[in-house]
Amino acid sequence: MKRSLPLIFAFVVGIIVLISEFIPHRPFNQIVSTLENWFMIISGFAILLGQISLIRMNANKIANRLPDWQYHLAGLVSFALMLIFGLLWGMQETPGLMGDGQGISAYLGSKPFDYLFENVYMPLSATLFSLLAFFIASAAYRAFIIRGFESNLLMITAVIVIIGRTSIGTMLTGWLPESLSFWHIPNLADFIMEFPNSAAQRAILISAGLGIVGSSLRIILGIERSYLGGDK
Amino acid sequence: MKLSPVAERRIIFTVLLFAVALPLVFPIGWTTEISEYTRIAYRLIEETDENKVVIISFDYDPSTMTELQPMAEAMIEHAFKKNQRVIATALWPMGVQMAEQAFDKVCSHYPDKERGVDYTNLGYKVGGMVTIQAMGRSLSDVYPVDNQNTPYEEIPMLQNVRRLRDIAWISSLSSGVPGLKEWMMVARDSYQVPVTGGCTAISAPGFFPYVNEQRQLHGLLGGLKAASEYESLIGRLGSATTKMDAQSIAHLLILIFIAIGNIKAWHGKKGRQQ
Numbered sequence: 001m002k003r004s005l006p007l008i009f010a011f012v013v014g015i016i017v018l019i020s021e022f023i024p025h026r027p028f029n030q031i032v033s034t035l036e037n038w039f040m041i042i043s044g045f046a047i048l049l050g051q052i053s054l055i056r057m058n059a060n061k062i063a064n065r066l067p068d069w070q071y072h073l074a075g076l077v078s079f080a081l082m083l084i085f086g087l088l089w090g091m092q093e094t095p096g097l098m099g100d101g102q103g104i105s106a107y108l109g110s111k112p113f114d115y116l117f118e119n120v121y122m123p124l125s126a127t128l129f130s131l132l133a134f135f136i137a138s139a140a141y142r143a144f145i146i147r148g149f150e151s152n153l154l155m156i157t158a159v160i161v162i163i164g165r166t167s168i169g170t171m172l173t174g175w176l177p178e179s180l181s182f183w184h185i186p187n188l189a190d191f192i193m194e195f196p197n198s199a200a201q202r203a204i205l206i207s208a209g210l211g212i213v214g215s216s217l218r219i220i221l222g223i224e225r226s227y228l229g230g231d232k
Numbered sequence: 233m234k235l236s237p238v239a240e241r242r243i244i245f246t247v248l249l250f251a252v253a254l255p256l257v258f259p260i261g262w263t264t265e266i267s268e269y270t271r272i273a274y275r276l277i278e279e280t281d282e283n284k285v286v287i288i289s290f291d292y293d294p295s296t297m298t299e300l301q302p303m304a305e306a307m308i309e310h311a312f313k314k315n316q317r318v319i320a321t322a323l324w325p326m327g328v329q330m331a332e333q334a335f336d337k338v339c340s341h342y343p344d345k346e347r348g349v350d351y352t353n354l355g356y357k358v359g360g361m362v363t364i365q366a367m368g369r370s371l372s373d374v375y376p377v378d379n380q381n382t383p384y385e386e387i388p389m390l391q392n393v394r395r396l397r398d399i400a401w402i403s404s405l406s407s408g409v410p411g412l413k414e415w416m417m418v419a420r421d422s423y424q425v426p427v428t429g430g431c432t433a434i435s436a437p438g439f440f441p442y443v444n445e446q447r448q449l450h451g452l453l454g455g456l457k458a459a460s461e462y463e464s465l466i467g468r469l470g471s472a473t474t475k476m477d478a479q480s481i482a483h484l485l486i487l488i489f490i491a492i493g494n495i496k497a498w499h500g501k502k503g504r505q506q
Binding site: 036039044046091092093094114117118121125126128129133134137138140142144145146155162165166168169170171186190194197201202205 | 241245252262265293294297298329332359360365369373374379380433436440455477485487497
């Protein structure tokens with residue numbers, strides 16, 4: 001029963017949603033509308049579940065003094081701070097349990113939640129993403145080595161796209177006459193992105209689409225059961 | 233002189249740091265050529281009539297704001313210039329704050345624009361693609377209130393907007409899932425609402441196939457370069473234009489690193505052969 005009921009439910013819901021795409025009339029459209037509302041409600045609970053999981057996972061690591069437990073402690077403290085500030089004084093125009101916190105907002109210039117978001121979370125988040133530039137530079141130095149025909153092709157393409165996507169490409173070949181505009185580096189870069197890249201991407205997308213259809217059918221028909229948990 | 237890999241990496245990081253930082257402090261003012269992808273997106277907004285209601289979906293968080301926030305500001309400004317009314321939504325939780333910041337910045341140049349009349353922020357909704365499908369049936373069911381708790385029915389600019397089909401165009405600024413692809417699959421393919429958008433440079437190649445004759449996507453802004461192109465199209469000297477100098481220098485430096493890496497590998501190979 002524990003396994004059969006979800007399988008039956010997935011089959012019935014999957015078939016109804018599938019039919020509604022071909023027959024968008026009563027009762028299918030109404031049922032699908034209700035199912036969409038259920039999905040949004042369940043997704044809301046998933047966020048709560050994620051938070052509980054985050055607290056449990058981090059608390060376990062801190063309690064067992066696992067390696068780098070201090071970072072997990074910092075994560076939990078940050079989580080708690082944002083939660084408390086958000087609950088007490090709200091964010092932006094939304095008041096919290098203690099109203100708008102006008103005193104503390106006047107002192108900080110904004111609500112505590114917004115202050116931390118703008119001055120801590122945003123810079124940290126952008127910094128982490130920016131680190132990619134350093135890793136890409138280092139990786140390009142070590143990995144883009146000409147070893148054979150394929151790596152040569154990759155290298156030439158990469159160089160054209162890299163130059164073409166910057167202001168330098170415009171400056172380098174901007175003097176070319178209109179009849180040779182195809183060889184203007186930004187145009188070459190656009191050509192690579194529009195034709196060879198799009199062709200390869202389309203092949204990947206079509207394969208992925210067929211894969212999604214296949215795995216969806218497997219789930220609806222109960223062949224694929226890994227989402228239920230367990231081995232089968 | 234032979235350097236250890238760690239020393240090499242440190243040199244690369246240091247040189248790159250200066251190469252990125254200096255143009256930000258001392259802007260060069262290089263210009264970029266405007267690609268057709270950016271022009272198509274621009275034309276969609278340019279050719280939409282006044283007073284039409286549009287959606288800009290903030291489907292990203294602060295990690296990618298360097299690339300996507302200038303696009304958001306430029307698109308809002310363009311819509312304001314054309315007297316279009318902007319609804320902000322978010323499929324990512326942090327998108328709500330991103331939208332607020334973008335509105336604050338643009339509205340500082342457009343003091344006559346009024347919340348509820350010219351723009352509104354409907355906030356974040358969980359559910360991704362299913363949320364967009366539900367918006368296709370009824371926007372007020374999905375967003376009973378805006379992010380300031382104003383009921384949907386009391387927002388003046390939304391009086392005649394019941395579902396997605398009442399929207400003139402949708403732009404999703406997206407750094408992952410859910411985002412641009414979901415908007416395109418539902419809003420464009422199911423409800424025939426023109427969809428455009430922006431994404432990080434790294435994910436742009438995956439979206440280019442959708443800018444096709446069927447106009448699954450009405451143009452695409454891919455990365456900081458496209459953001460700076462859009463800024464120049466609307467005559468705005470924004471942050472993307474300034475940052476493009478730094479990006480151009482960084483790209484040039486990466487090319488130099490690639491050349492040095494190849495020379496080093498060639499020397500190594502030659503040494504082994506001898």
